[in-house]
Amino acid sequence: MKVLWAPWRMTLLSAGKQRRCIFCDHPRARDARQSLVLAANRTTVVMLNKYPYNSPHLMVAPRRHVADLDRLTRAQRIDLAETVRVAAGIVERKYRPEGLNIGMNLGRAAGAGIDGHLHWHIVPRWNGDTNFMPVIGSVKVIPQHLLETFDILHPGFAALRRRSRKRR
Numbered sequence: 001m002k003v004l005w006a007p008w009r010m011t012l013l014s015a016g017k018q019r020r021c022i023f024c025d026h027p028r029a030r031d032a033r034q035s036l037v038l039a040a041n042r043t044t045v046v047m048l049n050k051y052p053y054n055s056p057h058l059m060v061a062p063r064r065h066v067a068d069l070d071r072l073t074r075a076q077r078i079d080l081a082e083t084v085r086v087a088a089g090i091v092e093r094k095y096r097p098e099g100l101n102i103g104m105n106l107g108r109a110a111g112a113g114i115d116g117h118l119h120w121h122i123v124p125r126w127n128g129d130t131n132f133m134p135v136i137g138s139v140k141v142i143p144q145h146l147l148e149t150f151d152i153l154h155p156g157f158a159a160l161r162r163r164s165r166k167r168r
Contacts, residue, residue: 022047023061023117033150038087039157043079046087046157048146051113053123055144056091056153060084061119067106069118083160084120090156097124 026047027040036048042063049057060083062076072080088100101123105111112118 021065021117022050022114023059023063023119024065027063033147033154036146036150038150038153039083039160041079041160043076044083046083046160048150048153049121050146052142052146053121054125054129055142056095056124056149058087058091058122058153059119060087060122061117065117067116067118069106080120084122086160087157088122090153091122091124094152094156095124098127099125101125 023045026035026037027045029035029037032038036050038046038048038058040046040063045061045063047059047061049059060080062072062080064072064076066072069077084102088102091097091100102120104118104120105113106115106118108115
């Protein structure tokens with residue numbers, strides 16, 4: 001049997017469940033890199049998923065703490081859709097995936113890990129990115145550290161961050 005060493009993952013596995021909402025708290029943090037916040041404005045936040053399906057698995061959420069699409073205003077829905085479009089384009093330019101999964105899980109029964117705050121997932125996909133590791137070994141290998149992913153993507157979100165400053 002071969003052993004796969006990924007000691008940096010221990011901090012993720014031992015972190016425990018958070019009671020607070022990351023989409024509400026992390027955009028206010030002083031260190032965007034440690035909070036994995038790529039961009040935030042009055043309406044939306046873009047973050048790396050701390051438990052990614054693939055690198056770079058992003059999440060786009062409204063700043064308002066809502067679990068139901070009907071509670072968003074028209075302006076918030078438009079800004080979120082535009083932010084998803086921009087974020088997907090940045091992932092495509094920086095990582096050149098062969099496809100993207102973009103979607104959301106509304107409610108715990110639908111698979112939402114954070115069911116009190118709706119959010120979109122943007123997951124890049126490559127042909128063959130599902131291999132024997134998850135099928136036989138129940139292990140998913142993420143080839144890039146989250147902070148390295150952050151450093152690659154963060155500059156791409158500069159225009160989105162500038163756009164948010166102009167609105168204020």
